[in-house]
Amino acid sequence: MICKIIGVLDNGIKGLTAETLNIIQSADLVIGANRTLKLFYEQIKDAKQLDLTGHLKDVPEWINVALQANQQVIVLATGDPLCHGIASYLYKKIAAEQLQIIPNISSIQLAFAQIGLAWQDAKIVSVHSKNATEWSKGAGPEHGLYGLLQALLNADKLAILTSPDNSPDRIARMMLIENIADQFDISVAENLLCSDEKIIQNKPVAYIADQTFNGNDIVILNRKKASKPAIIFGLQDSDFYQRKPDKGLITKREVRAVSLARMQLKPDSIVWDIGAGSGSVGLEAARLCSQGYVYAIEKNSADYEIAGKNANQLAIYNYQLINSKAPAGLENWPAPDAIFIGGTGGELAGLIQRCLSRLNPDGWLVMNFVTIENLTTAIETLKQLNANWDMTQLQASRSQAILHMYRMQAENPVWIVSAQRKPA
Numbered sequence: 001m002i003c004k005i006i007g008v009l010d011n012g013i014k015g016l017t018a019e020t021l022n023i024i025q026s027a028d029l030v031i032g033a034n035r036t037l038k039l040f041y042e043q044i045k046d047a048k049q050l051d052l053t054g055h056l057k058d059v060p061e062w063i064n065v066a067l068q069a070n071q072q073v074i075v076l077a078t079g080d081p082l083c084h085g086i087a088s089y090l091y092k093k094i095a096a097e098q099l100q101i102i103p104n105i106s107s108i109q110l111a112f113a114q115i116g117l118a119w120q121d122a123k124i125v126s127v128h129s130k131n132a133t134e135w136s137k138g139a140g141p142e143h144g145l146y147g148l149l150q151a152l153l154n155a156d157k158l159a160i161l162t163s164p165d166n167s168p169d170r171i172a173r174m175m176l177i178e179n180i181a182d183q184f185d186i187s188v189a190e191n192l193l194c195s196d197e198k199i200i201q202n203k204p205v206a207y208i209a210d211q212t213f214n215g216n217d218i219v220i221l222n223r224k225k226a227s228k229p230a231i232i233f234g235l236q237d238s239d240f241y242q243r244k245p246d247k248g249l250i251t252k253r254e255v256r257a258v259s260l261a262r263m264q265l266k267p268d269s270i271v272w273d274i275g276a277g278s279g280s281v282g283l284e285a286a287r288l289c290s291q292g293y294v295y296a297i298e299k300n301s302a303d304y305e306i307a308g309k310n311a312n313q314l315a316i317y318n319y320q321l322i323n324s325k326a327p328a329g330l331e332n333w334p335a336p337d338a339i340f341i342g343g344t345g346g347e348l349a350g351l352i353q354r355c356l357s358r359l360n361p362d363g364w365l366v367m368n369f370v371t372i373e374n375l376t377t378a379i380e381t382l383k384q385l386n387a388n389w390d391m392t393q394l395q396a397s398r399s400q401a402i403l404h405m406y407r408m409q410a411e412n413p414v415w416i417v418s419a420q421r422k423p424a
Helices: 018-025 034-039 056-068 086-093 107-115 146-154 168-177 205-209 253-262 280-288 301-313 348-358 372-384
Strands: 003-008 029-032 048-051 073-078 099-102 123-126 157-161 184-190 198-203 217-223 270-274 293-298 319-323 338-341 364-369 388-394 397-402 405-410 414-420
Touching (some): 003 018, 003 056, 018 073, 029 034, 029 056, 034 073, 056 086, 107 184, 107 217, 123 146, 146 157, 168 184, 168 217, 184 205, 253 280, 253 388, 253 414, 270 348, 280 293, 280 301, 280 338, 293 301, 301 319, 348 364, 348 372, 364 372
Parallel strands (some): 029 048, 029 073, 123 157, 270 293, 270 338, 293 319
Antiparallel strands (some): 157 217, 184 198, 184 217, 364 414, 388 414
């Protein structure tokens, strides 16, 4: 015996083939959400029914018990069970040879068809999970809508699966808070194939924010003007606001490039930026880690303001900056995959020890130094901690015009120290 996972639609038996309907009618056990079970009540009234709402973890056991008893068991899913549906979860829990997928048209296909818009280039996102709560400015990965915000920043067309809590109006309010609402037209398809089907097409996001929805909705967002690919690495120093007493207080582009390379960043890396200064390293890291997050700290109030200004003008949302002196506040940050130290405020030895202890396995601590004293302290500390470390001295020279000719202007030398915890 095998378990059949069947995609169904809200038009009930009208959306099924005769063969699929026969499978449903002959089942001994039917598993599905309460709404779906009610939709097929007449066809499954003689079968045992189990409501999976709030019991997803129990479903594999229900299936295994039924199969062992040689019962015909089916799971009713919505649309295509492999598109943000239960099938992917069950394949992780049950042997593949014990499962069979009978897909249907997805609700996403139906929604795009209703508004007459091609969908092969759409980014599909689901917020059909627990209540994410209302969005607040600066919310991070802990918020249930954070992944959606990142998708909005990196896609021109999106299809969003909603829920009663994470409804279209909540999504619209998040977009208004983050000042990206005017970039998109929004459409909402509610109760598809039902008698009370409702299609709201190409409205301003602000309009949707004031409406009420039942959660059985698909949201389609279409950017009004296609976004241009952004530079994600190697921004010029002049792209950042800087505090300038003599030279710009910024990690220069050449040093920044090598430091970021040594951090071994991944798209979903969690990064700490300690002594953020103008924010150049942390902000470029945020652009590289579009699915990750950067936590930054800067004790100087003027630099803190400038780093925040840079984050705003670069439209970076996966970035949190606090005005404090490390290590205060670091205990509240999630364990990092990479740490950059550009300034320490005199707490270097203790800071290195704390950072190495918090790094995720295979994570990198990268530090920049311009003074021999701090370099010496760092190396001695790393030796005492039995860390794996290496050092690079970098001195770049840039061309500078002299009349109709050019000469090379040397920048200050910088030591780049990279370290990892030694494996236990």
